[in-house]
Amino acid sequence: MSIQPPVRPEYIYDLPPLGKMTLVKPLPLMTRLWNQAWLRKSVIILVLILLWEGAARWQNNDLLLPGFIQTLKAFMQDMASGELPTKIGFSLGTLIKGYIIGTVLALVLSSLAVSTRIGRDLLSTLTSMFNPLPAIALLPLSLLWFGLGENSLIFVLVHSVMWPMALNTYAGFLGVSDTLRMTGRNYGLRGLRYVWYILIPAALPSILSGLKIGWAFAWRTLIAAELVFGASSGKGGLGWYIFQNRNELFTDRVFAGLISVIIIGLLVEGLIFTTLERVTVKRWGMQK
Secondary structure (H helix, E strand, C coil), rough: CCCCCCCCCCCCCCCCCCCCCCCCCCCCCCHHEEEEEEHHHHHHHHHHHHHHHHHHHHCHHHHHCCCCHHHHHHHHHHHCCHHHHHHHHHHHHHHHHHHHHHHHHHHHHHHHHHHHHHHHHHHHHHHHHHHHHHHHHHHHHHHHHHCCHHHHHHHHHHHHHHHHHHHHHHHHHHCCCCHHHHHHHHHCHHHHHHHHHHHHCHHHHHHHHHHHHHHHHHHHHHHHHHHHHHHHHHHHHHHHHHHHHCCCCCCCHHHHHHHHHHHHHHHHHHHHHHHHHCCCCCCCCCCC
């Protein structure tokens, strides 16, 4: 005799008629505008500019603190004359060379560290020794080894980029899940192919973070190095532009050079790195 499960009774409920629907009112225009990040950031910048102009007018001493309007005039004049574009081009050209070399060396060192035991020991030892060492402290040695030329600046830039980039990349490699690692091994990936197809895509958020940190370090190191390097050789980019105008007491041009440094930093962060994150890690759901 088989036991049959009880049959559950079925019920039919008559739903009440749908009443009049009320649409949700849209948000006010000011609320929608304030939800835009670019507008909030623009307001912050505008407030800072107003505070700057107000402090300059209260100080009433152009030698110590020129106002924003005066600085903007100096900035526009030097941009129109071609002096600032020349300095910016020199700085960016040198920066890109050192940045690329430092990034490639950091990726090679991190790949060795994640692949071999001796590479891991090498990365740990070198980063412990050289990462705390300020890049600008190596400028006297770079001038001695490479002379008064662009190679001296590239040397200190490579030092400033390489170690934070290597540490972030290696930390990203270590954070790759065991499932992805085993998948790569099962497909027969070894060596550089394993790093290229498995580790780098999985560790991309950490690599991008290292690229941003390396860019910030390199940009600051370059400006600081050019203050010394430019004074020695009579050449240089934005750092030399700032140093030269400080010696000639053109404080408005000093501020114009500082504004150029800030604008370039904002453009690189907003256009290059933000775009990279949007088309990669955010698109692939690796980062919110």
